[in-house]
Amino acid sequence: MYGNAYVENPAATNSLTANEDPIKLAEFEARIAAGEKIEPNDWMPEQYKKQLIRMIEQHAHSEIIGALPEGTWITRAPGFRRKLALMAKVQDEIGHGQLLYSAAETLGKSREDMTNDLISGKSKYSNVFNYPAKTWADSAVIAWLIDAGAIVNQLANSKGSYGPYCRALERICAEESFHLKYGHDNVVFLATGTPKQREMVQDALSRWWEPIMHFFGPPDKMSVHTEVLMRWKVKMGTNDDMRQTFLDMYVPKIWDLGLTLPDPNLKKNEETGKWEYTEPNWEVFKQVINGNGPCNKERLAVRRKAEEKGRWVRNAILRKDAKYVTPLA
Amino acid sequence: MKIVSLDPRVTRENIDAETLEGELQPLDHFETYEVFEQRKRGTHHVHVGNVHAPSHELAMVFAKEQYTRRGQCVNLWVVRTSDIFVTEYMDSDIFETTATKKYREPDAYKVIDRINAFKAREAAKNA
Numbered sequence: 496m497y498g499n500a501y502v503e504n505p506a507a508t509n510s511l512t513a514n515e516d517p518i519k520l521a522e523f524e525a526r527i528a529a530g531e532k533i534e535p536n537d538w539m540p541e542q543y544k545k546q547l548i549r550m551i552e553q554h555a556h557s558e559i560i561g562a563l564p565e566g567t568w569i570t571r572a573p574g575f576r577r578k579l580a581l582m583a584k585v586q587d588e589i590g591h592g593q594l595l596y597s598a599a600e601t602l603g604k605s606r607e608d609m610t611n612d613l614i615s616g617k618s619k620y621s622n623v624f625n626y627p628a629k630t631w632a633d634s635a636v637i638a639w640l641i642d643a644g645a646i647v648n649q650l651a652n653s654k655g656s657y658g659p660y661c662r663a664l665e666r667i668c669a670e671e672s673f674h675l676k677y678g679h680d681n682v683v684f685l686a687t688g689t690p691k692q693r694e695m696v697q698d699a700l701s702r703w704w705e706p707i708m709h710f711f712g713p714p715d716k717m718s719v720h721t722e723v724l725m726r727w728k729v730k731m732g733t734n735d736d737m738r739q740t741f742l743d744m745y746v747p748k749i750w751d752l753g754l755t756l757p758d759p760n761l762k763k764n765e766e767t768g769k770w771e772y773t774e775p776n777w778e779v780f781k782q783v784i785n786g787n788g789p790c791n792k793e794r795l796a797v798r799r800k801a802e803e804k805g806r807w808v809r810n811a812i813l814r815k816d817a818k819y820v821t822p823l824a
Numbered sequence: 825m826k827i828v829s830l831d832p833r834v835t836r837e838n839i840d841a842e843t844l845e846g847e848l849q850p851l852d853h854f855e856t857y858e859v860f861e862q863r864k865r866g867t868h869h870v871h872v873g874n875v876h877a878p879s880h881e882l883a884m885v886f887a888k889e890q891y892t893r894r895g896q897c898v899n900l901w902v903v904r905t906s907d908i909f910v911t912e913y914m915d916s917d918i919f920e921t922t923a924t925k926k927y928r929e930p931d932a933y934k935v936i937d938r939i940n941a942f943k944a945r946e947a948a949k950n951a
């Protein structure tokens with residue numbers, strides 16, 4: 496999932512496989528174990544479907560809402576080339592959202608229902624997008640490091656078991672490599688620039704570090720739940736595994752630029768090969784994800800406004816005999 | 825409470841932060857069209873995904889934006905999802921080639937042993 500940083504679904508705390516036909520379940524699990532993909536109309540356990548809808552939907556929302564803090568900098572991007580590149584990146588993100596909504600739709604939830612659940616606050620999106628992009632340097636840090644985190648997740652999930660989600664993620668990952676390079680380019684430009692530019696990028700990095708550590712979600716308590724979801728290839732790695740992969744790939748690159756991170760305990764333990772760090776404040780994480788972050792209200796209000804403003808156009812062009820059927824793949 | 829943003833364009837919209845009206849209704853985002861892309865002349869069109877659209881004209885516009893932003897594409901097809909008929913995965917045994925259809929496969933035809941035997945016989949005759 497995009498950041499794994501979501502509130503657990505309380506309805507699913509019991510056994511995930513209760514009430515499932517044991518023979519069908521065994522066939523389903525054998526298919527996954529053999530590396531085959533599950534396709535939309537296959538038999539699947541209720542909880543497999545439920546968890547996938549929740550995960551893909553939240554991933555889709557994250558792409559759409561994630562375009563807002565970056566999109567805000569398009570008009571003020573320094574220079575024409577950066578403006579073009581940022582427009583292209585933001586368009587890609589909206590495209591990712593659409594691909595993911597379609598993947599979730601194949602499981603039976605309509606895009607209208609998903610959008611309603613986003614706007615009403617019922618369904619979540621990645622926590623990082625509830626923070627403001629204060630300066631151009633923020634947009635550089637987001638494009639580099641938030642996208643880097645997303646790539647770690649998306650690459651892992653593209654090897655999951657649900658066909659439509661994997662196909663969407665493959666397209667998405669191909670585009671992300673441009674986002675990453677573009678973001679890195681921007682950060683390097685600032686970090687190797689004037690003292691003022693360095694100060695800007697250091698300030699942005701320091702403010703974004705905690706949200707980035709939150710991005711991968713709280714440390715997993717290895718529950719039966721997690722085990723089943725990993726066996727079903729819905730969850731492709733623990734939150735901590737993903738965080739470690741990210742730290743391993745990007746902290747050295749950050750330090751290379753002479754930038755610092757606001758955690759004195761951050762270092763790689765050469766014996767275990769694992770990164771050690773101060774746990775980010777998970778109470779803050781909970782507060783923000785439950786609606787009390789600096790930008791939650793603005794993000795949802797802007798999204799709602801866009802729906803409202805476009806409605807008359809959509810109504811005017813809707814075919815009278817249009818009929819919705821679930822997308823095929 | 826009105827939204828006050830770092831982005832002046834958002835602030836100017838004067839959006840109320842609390843109202844939750846205007847739920848989307850079914851078909852607000854239209855029906856879907858499946859998209860097929862041909863990347864190069866001479867190759868097959870390949871299904872790449874779908875778009876939500878009110879008409880095939882707009883489906884084409886959206887498909888171009890969504891699926892051909894990069895790389896090469898020479899031709900696009902869009903077709904309403906509801907106009908496509910599909911088989912069920914559940915019935916995929918209908919595609920299994922049974923032993924009785926072996927005669928359709930090239931490897932059902934092995935003649936080399938027969939040819940060699942024939943040659944050996946002929947050689948023995950002429951010896």
Ligand SMILES: [Fe+2]
Pocket residue numbers: 558587588591645667
């Ligand atoms: Fe994306």
Ligand SMILES: [Fe+2]
Pocket residue numbers: 588642645671674
């Ligand atoms: Fe991205």
